[in-house]
Amino acid sequence: MTLVDAAGAAPAPGSPVRRGPGRPRDAGHDARILSAAIALMERGEEVTVGRVVELSGVSRAAIYRRWPSMTDLLAAALDQGREAPPLPYGDDLLGALLEGYTSPLPAMGAGYSEERLRLRLRLALSDRRLAQAYWRSHVSRRRSGITALLQAGVARGELREDLDLEATIDLMNGVFYYQYVVRGVSFDDPSMLPRCREALRIVWRGIVREPDAHPG
């Protein structure tokens, strides 16, 4: 498959998302807390700080020092293992988009799976606050790479100068989510990639600057 809000991301911000001031922390704690949260979510259990303490062996204070709310912790846990393939920056912007969006599943990160994506989307649909926390702390950051790529295209005069970057990225990402969520197809469905590539070409024609555009 491909991914969508992964495509063209900047280097992933450090995990966990928030770092407060204070003494240096045990990196092993982060991993234990996140694993405990993921395990609870995968079992369909509610993720409470008490259960995370129990499963991870990390103290309540240390958990809250890292993630100020359970929603923030859930968002970080759902993003675990997710990586963003670097987009090639070059002259061939359309090629970079097609490649970035249709790179194979392992480019999402070896520790990430389609099951994890489905879990994240289900939980986001049940809990709008979680969806918004995930959006702020993960998706919107991952979009920085593709945003920069498009901005460079605008600056070079290759893309329309009035381009709405948010709408453009929502369109390109949205067509992939539609495959999973509405069509119910899997990452490796053979019909999916050609359809999505064609969709990206439609977007391309909609964002590229017409060669004969006259000023004014």
Add this chain to the structure above:
Amino acid sequence: MTLVDAAGAAPAPGSPVRRGPGRPRDAGHDARILSAAIALMERGEEVTVGRVVELSGVSRAAIYRRWPSMTDLLAAALDQGREAPPLPYGDDLLGALLEGYTSPLPAMGAGYSEERLRLRLRLALSDRRLAQAYWRSHVSRRRSGITALLQAGVARGELREDLDLEATIDLMNGVFYYQYVVRGVSFDDPSMLPRCREALRIVWRGIVREPDAHPG
């Protein structure tokens, strides 16, 4: 808000989806069976034929005569109350698309709600067979209106003759789903409609036939 796979649909197929041969049926039974299924889903209970019999008072045989599997019944129940606003067919194809996709929530059907949409998407993400059944029996049918509208545009020479209709509709629908599923915004979020309208205009530029296109 708007909807997406609702936009531009043909008259909704009769409910329930499948009609077998045989004696005329009690229409009240359909409604009771569907309500029972919805009630079970909303409570998070598993929808078994036994529980549907119990709640609806309709016999097992009568249920299976209408829906050959629980997956088919679930798909029909999730579509209950969903209506498809007719798209105006006229000369202004872009106007029709913008209007059809951004018509207010009541156009989805008075008996339909954002909560129902979220429930449908959550269940579809948990059960790919349900997603595919819903796609076949409901979404793909609802897309027939927008498909006809685009085909007419191609026939008139307004849209590109090599237009990939499936990719086009996936793009336009996908950008709306992205808002709910990934951004976590609601139907009435003030930023959503302008962004989606702009996305539809990008698609439009990508599908319209260039006026100076030379043949060959």
